[in-house]
Structure formats: C-alpha cells, structure tokens
Amino acid sequence: MTNKQTSANLTQYVVNAFSFGPFTGNPAAIVPLEAWLDDELMQQIAEQNNLSETCFFVEEAGQFHIRWFTPETEVNLCGHATLAAAFVLYEHLAYSQPVINFNSKSGLLQVEKNQHGYGLNFPNQKPQAVPMHDDWLNCFNIKPIASYQGEYLVLEFSSQQQLVELQPNILALTQISERFVVATAKGDDCDYVCRFFAPQCGINEDPVTGSAYTHLIPLWAERLNKTQMHAKQLSKRGGQLFTELKGDRVIISGKASLFSKGSIAC
Numbered sequence: 001m002t003n004k005q006t007s008a009n010l011t012q013y014v015v016n017a018f019s020f021g022p023f024t025g026n027p028a029a030i031v032p033l034e035a036w037l038d039d040e041l042m043q044q045i046a047e048q049n050n051l052s053e054t055c056f057f058v059e060e061a062g063q064f065h066i067r068w069f070t071p072e073t074e075v076n077l078c079g080h081a082t083l084a085a086a087f088v089l090y091e092h093l094a095y096s097q098p099v100i101n102f103n104s105k106s107g108l109l110q111v112e113k114n115q116h117g118y119g120l121n122f123p124n125q126k127p128q129a130v131p132m133h134d135d136w137l138n139c140f141n142i143k144p145i146a147s148y149q150g151e152y153l154v155l156e157f158s159s160q161q162q163l164v165e166l167q168p169n170i171l172a173l174t175q176i177s178e179r180f181v182v183a184t185a186k187g188d189d190c191d192y193v194c195r196f197f198a199p200q201c202g203i204n205e206d207p208v209t210g211s212a213y214t215h216l217i218p219l220w221a222e223r224l225n226k227t228q229m230h231a232k233q234l235s236k237r238g239g240q241l242f243t244e245l246k247g248d249r250v251i252i253s254g255k256a257s258l259f260s261k262g263s264i265a266c
Contacts, residue, residue, distance in 0.1 A: 010264040013092065014051070015084035018208040018239035018254035025239050026208035027259060028081035029054040030088045039074070041266060047071045052203045055081035063101040064089075066109070072202035076151075077106040079210010079252055080239075083118050086111035087256035090118075116242040117255035120210060124248045126218035127154050135176050139197075140183070141167040150215045153178040157185040160193050163234050173199050182212045184219075190240075191229035192220045208239030213252045221245040 012031050019025025029049045033056055037045075046054035046069035055078065057066040066085060068078035082102060089095035090113065102109040110121040127150035136155060137143055142162050144155035153176075157163055163185050173181060179201055184194040194216060196209035213231065221227055227246070233239040244251040 010266065011261070012264050013084075013088045013261050014259045015087050015256050016259055017080035017083040017087070017256045018210065018233070018241055019257050020238070020240045020255065022257075024237050025254070025256070026053075026080040026206065026237070027051050028078075028084040030081070030085050031056045031264070032088065032093065033058045042067070043069055043074070045069075045264060045266065052206045053078045053081040055085050057085055057102070060103070063103055066102040066104050070198075070201045070203055072200075075201070077104065077122075077211045077214070079120055079122065079213065080208050082109060082111060083120055083210060083252075083254060083256055086118050086120075087258075091258070092261075114253055116253035119251050119253040122211070122214050122250050122252060124218050124245070124250050125150050125214040127152070127215045133176075135172070138172040139169050139176065139181065141165075141169070144183070148215070148219060152180040152182050152212060152215055154182045154184060154215050154219065157183060160185050160188045160234075163193050163195055166195060168197050168199075168205065170199050170204055173197055180212075182209070182215060184216055186220075186223075187230075187232065190232045191224060191226070192216065193232050193234050195234055205235055207235040207237040208233045208241070208254075210241070210252050210254075213241060213243055214250055217243045217245050217250040217252070 016025040054069050057064045068075050068081050086100050100111045127148035130149040132147045146156040148154040181197045187193045196206040196212050228244045231241045242253040
C-alpha cells in the first residue's frame with residue numbers, strides 16, 4: 001500500500017445490498033480506486049458518508065484488494081459492501097469474469113452471480129455456545145435464551161415476534177466488551193431471522209449485515225438440519241438473504257440495486 005492516490009473527483013456509487021425493492025436492503029458507498037488513499041482520508045470519507053459501510057477497492061494482478069470503513073473505524077469483514085462492490089464491478093465497470101476474487105483482512109473472498117443475485121463465498125465462522133453474562137441481559141428489553149461467541153456475540157431469542165419487539169439499550173451495548181451483537185431467532189415465514197447492533201462502531205442498528213451470517217449459517221444449519229436456508233433481517237429497511245453451508249465455507253446470496261452515482265471532491 002505504498003502507492004497513494006491523491007487526485008480529487010473520485011467516483012462513488014451508493015448501492016442497496018440484499019434488497020428486495022426500493023429503499024430496502026443495506027446501502028453501502030463503493031469507491032473504486034486506482035491506488036490507495038491515505039487511511040485517514042478513507043476514514044474521513046466514511047465519516048462524511050455516514051453509512052454503515054464505505055468500501056474501497058484497488059485492482060491488483062487481476063484480483064481486487066478490498067477494505068471497509070464504518071463512520072468510526074475500519075473493520076475486518078463486511079458482507080453487504082462486498083456484495084455491493086461486486087454489483088458495481090459487474091454492472092458498471094464491465095467486469096466479465098465468472099468469479100470476482102477479493103483479498104481482504106479476512107482472507108480471500110469470492111463473489112459470483114447466481115439465481116438469487118450475487119453469492120458471497122465467505123469463511124464458516126461457527127460461534128461456540130457460552131454461558132450467559134449478566135451484562136448481556138441488560139442490552140435488550142427481552143431476555144435471550146442462549147448465547148454464542150465468535151468474532152460477534154450471538155444472542156438467541158425464543159421467537160421471530162420477540163425480534164420484532166426487541167428494543168436495544170444503546171448505553172448498555174456500548175459498555176460490554178463485544179463490539180458486535182447479533183440477535184437471532186427461528187423464523188415464522190423463513191428459516192431464521194436476525195438483527196444486528198454495533199453502537200461502539202457508530203452503527204446503532206445495521207439494516208442488513210452479510211458478515212453476521214458467517215456465524216448464523218452454521219448455527220442454524222445444525223439446528224434445523226438443513227444446508228440451504230432463507231433468512232431475513234428484521235431492521236426497518238429489511239433484507240432478504242439466501243444462505244448455504246458448504247463445509248468450511250458459507251454462501252450468502254442476495255440482490256442489489258443502484259441508488260446513486262456521483263463524485264467526491266477531496
């Protein structure tokens with residue numbers, strides 16, 4: 001990352017990922033680069049956008065190095081912005097290969113078109129069952145029934161309706177050691193549902209969180225005894241995902257649509 005891009009008027013796309021209609025899914029800002037900007041500038045752009053994720057990528061020897069920034073910090077993995085970046089490459093930058101290879105802080109990530117839109121090939125990050133901590137019980141108005149720990153904290157609730165009625169205690173969520181909290185339950189009109197909270201990273205609730213499904217897919221595949229599952233994220237905007245367990249990998253699929261295209265003068 002020694003070569004830096006400093007020119008102004010960068011092109012930026014805002015893409016709704018895991019969407020199922022206008023103003024659904026999770027909006028991500030996608031900024032293709034010829035060379036890397038300074039980290040501070042990328043963070044400032046993400047703060048200015050004030051979306052859950054701003055994504056930058058640079059082509060390197062036929063592959064793409066990808067990075068993701070929340071308004072507060074850089075993160076190691078983001079699903080919806082990776083799907084949005086693939087959408088931009090396929091639909092707006094004339095990328096024509098069947099698979100896109102993204103190199104990231106979480107290793108190699110692959111995206112390809114499929115019957116559900118775009119499929120993310122991500123690592124299986126099955127969380128482990130852990131005892132419930134008292135601090136976690138204070139994070140919501142409803143008490144979870146089970147807890148699992150991976151890179152994200154996963155709290156299970158007893159029903160989809162409980163997730164609909166769930167109210168986060170933002171102050172309590174900022175005081176626990178876990179930065180990312182996933183709430184999940186068995187679905188009524190799909191296989192399973194979830195919501196995602198990360199106020200420590202400037203995201204009180206994320207509309208749709210692709211990376212959370214690296215934890216949820218293996219968890220629910222074992223629980224439901226099936227490998228292909230339909231999931232919904234029950235945020236205000238909402239999102240639909242088609243998920244599959246494939247050994248040590250998971251496939252997270254969904255649609256995307258362009259909201260806007262513009263330029264950044266920085």
